[in-house]
Amino acid sequence: MINRKTAGAGPQLGLQAVRGAALAGASLAVLAAAAPAQAQSAPPPPAEPQVQEIVVTAQKRQENVNRVPMSITAATGAQLRAAGVRQPRDLVKVTTSFVYSDSQVGSPIYTLRGVGFSDISLGGRPTVSIYEDEAPIPFSIETRGADLDLERVEVLKGPQGTLFGQNATGGAINYIAAKPTRAFQAGAELSYGNYNAFDLEGYVSGPLTDTLSARLAVEHQGMDGWQKSYTTGKTNGAIDFTNGRATLAWTPTARFKASLTLNGFVDHSEVQAGQLIAVLPDIPAAAPFIPGLLTYPIAPRNDTAADFNPGDDYHRHNSFFQANLRLDYDLPHDLVLTSLTAYSRFHERQLQDIDGTTLSSINQLTFGSIESISQELRVSGTLLDRGHFVVGLNYAHDRVLQTDYDNITQSTLAFLFTPFGLPLFTTFRDMDNQDASTYAVFASGDYSLTDQIKLYGGVRYTQANDSFNGCTSDTGNGVAALDYGTLENVFRAGLGLGPNPPIAAGGCVTADATFTPLLVRSRLNENNVSWRVGGEWTPTSRLLVYANVSKGFKAGSFPDLGATVATQLRPATQEAVLAYEVGFKATLLERTLQLNGAAFHYDYTDKQILGDVLDPFLGPLLKLVNIPNSEINGAELQLAWAPVRGLKVTAGGSYIDSRILDHFINYNPLGALTDFNGEAFPNTPKWQFVSDVDYRWPVNDRLDAFVGGDVTYQSATNSELGGLPILRVNAHTLVDLRGGVEAADGRWALSAWGRNVTDTYYWTAASRAIDTVVRFTGLPATYGVTLTFRTR
Secondary structure, three states, X not given: OOOOOOOOHHHHHHHHXXXXXXXXXXXXXXXXXXXXXXXHOOOOOOOOOOOOOOEEOOOOOOEEHHHOOOOEEEEEHHHHHHOOOOOHXXXXXXXXXXXXXXXXXXXXXXEEOOEOOOOOOOOOOOOEEEXXXXXXXXXXXXXXXXXXXXXXXXXXXXXXXXXXXOOOOOEEEEEEEOOOOOOOEEEEEEEEEHHHEEEEEEEEEEEOOOOEEEEEEEEEEEEOOOEEEOOOOOEEOOEEEXXXXXXXXXXXXXXXXXXXXXXXXXXXXXXXXXXXXXXXXOOHXXXXXXXXXXXXXXXXXXXXXXXXXXXXXXXXXXXXXXXXXXXXXXXXXXXXXXXXXXXXEEEEEEEEEOOOOOOOOOEEEEEEEEEEEEEEXXXXXXXXXXXXXXXXXXXXXXXXXXXXXXEOOOOHHHHOOHHHOOOOOOEEEEEEEEEEEEXXXXXXXXXXXXXXXXXXXXXXXXXXXXXXXXEEEOOOOOHHHHHHXXXXXXXXXXXXOOOOOOOOOOOEOOEOOOOOEOOEEEEEEEEEEEEEEEXXXXXXXXXXXXXXXXXXXXXXXXXXXXXXXXXXXXXXXXXXXXXXXXXEEEEEOOXXXXXXXXXXXXXXXXXXXXXXXXXXXXEEEEEEEEEEEEEEEXXXXXXXXXXXXXXXXXXXXXXXXXXXXXXXXXXOOOOOEEEOOOOOOXXXXXXXXXXXXXXXEEOOOOEEEEEEEEEEEEOOEEOOOOOOHHHEEOOEEEEEEEEEEEEOOOOEEEEEEEEOOOOOOOEEEEEEOOOEEEEEEOOOOEEEEEEEEEOO
């Protein structure tokens, strides 16, 4: 229904990037081969300092990150804490080509290498899937607490469908939690900053018996409201977030081990309010009848300025719980049988002020729940001592229930039916229930033809069945039922049909082609084959050159939208990404420099995006649609450098050129029919840079000091299709600084930090509501101190 809130050079550049990466790999091969004695004989003891080598499980086995033939950003838990990464959105500080943006209804949108999504429903499937110890966190809104007590994070770029399943067309992010220890350990960290912000985190770990160990980690974050109404003086944006994880690790025999993890969060934080940047009435003729709308002051260009209804409670009442059970059994002939079972549930109740004013132009109260279960059973092993393989089965089931209550009392759309003598259209309700089952079988492996050449490949067949029922309905006061029931009978008369019986209070107003109101019921059954093939060349132990081709799929999805006609609730079908990538990973300068690069080209088919459909009552309204053909060309470069003892430098950059092909025509956010041919994707900046510098030195035998900081840059992009300047997300650079002292044995540390120290005014997204346009700003300058204790 309404829900506008709710309601030629590119290919050449891509080929040049691919050629450039290939040439760079060849040049590095020459450099690495310049010391044949080192390559062919036992190397001398490594010189200090060295770049840190991180072990990852990107291919569901342990490997050095720089020996895996794909683009990966890996960071340890210590690196994440130092950079202030406290939730998935903060990964923009440590990896290139990753973008976070805010949706209109407060749920996160993750985009990787230009592959993202714009669905605003709870049941919207991601394109960048997040896992914890390989167990899926199925929906983006459930990922808020994934950063607790980590060993590391692995950001895998490009389609990951063969091993991680569908809905990872952009990539997969795997959080690896810190594990129970065989010796007692404990630690605590307390941070305090401006806005009375505090973060208290602690863990305890150790043995319970000779075969059983445990780890418990908890965290609580709090902060006063950082947003301030520029018309009433009220505040918003307070944080009240509690997170926890408990893990049991049991090893009764040398051949069997089991781990059980329980984790979850409770979020009572306030939903961020949008910042008003324009008043654009949907029905201009009705605007004079809404006192204060046309004269409403635009927000100051200040990151804390916002407006919202002062008497409403914007605290979330959201919670998430997950249980993961992993069993590993060593079979004969070096085979390992692994079972991974995951169960999760999420509950949501939150009020969102979408219009950015103190008027009730569009406020949405959401009640939702998600229940998911998944089971993976796989066998892995070696191939004739020259390779590895994994084969397995996977099953997943998700049930999503969502109900939105929308209040549009002070919008121009409220006057839609008054010319017909009908009452103001003030409220409506959207209902969306989805039940999805997914079945998959997969296999993946690699084989070394020679000591320098390895081939690899993988395939996964997936069958996905999704059933849906939902509609837009009256909220129970009978107003929407009367308004729509009357108009639908007028349309039926025009078709020569008799009148419908009156719509009951609380009944559906969404109508079929004969303008008969109904609860829409539908099914979407799809299947796909994801695959990956490639090869790698290791001319020396310090250089890897690889090339691969992969294909991944994102499941089709039903929207949760205001729908006057049933066709708006038709699903978007599955999308596919065919990705070509070449890259290299080189360890140089006596292992003090790690340089990784990649170039890629994606053919994108049936990309899912929020577009519009022409509604017989209201004109263009939101609908989930498919873009038939589009493409992405890009390149990335990452480095880690340890030039002298105590100094570590990491940096990365990415270039992404995305574009829609073949004259895709739809409505822009202002309702104008537009040809989007050649337009870049939303939330896809062409350029991104990240960097971090950390320097540590001894003060005396018992005390060390450290200083550091990071800089991130993102070029301009747009939040929605159409390239409208008012929905532009400007380029911005953010600078964080830190410094402090710590015990030489690592038992304690005291640091001071500042984030966005230049107090840059920036925003992550902009969107049009019914009569207004708002943006979601980033935090202003924040600063504070952190005290850490650990046992050794």
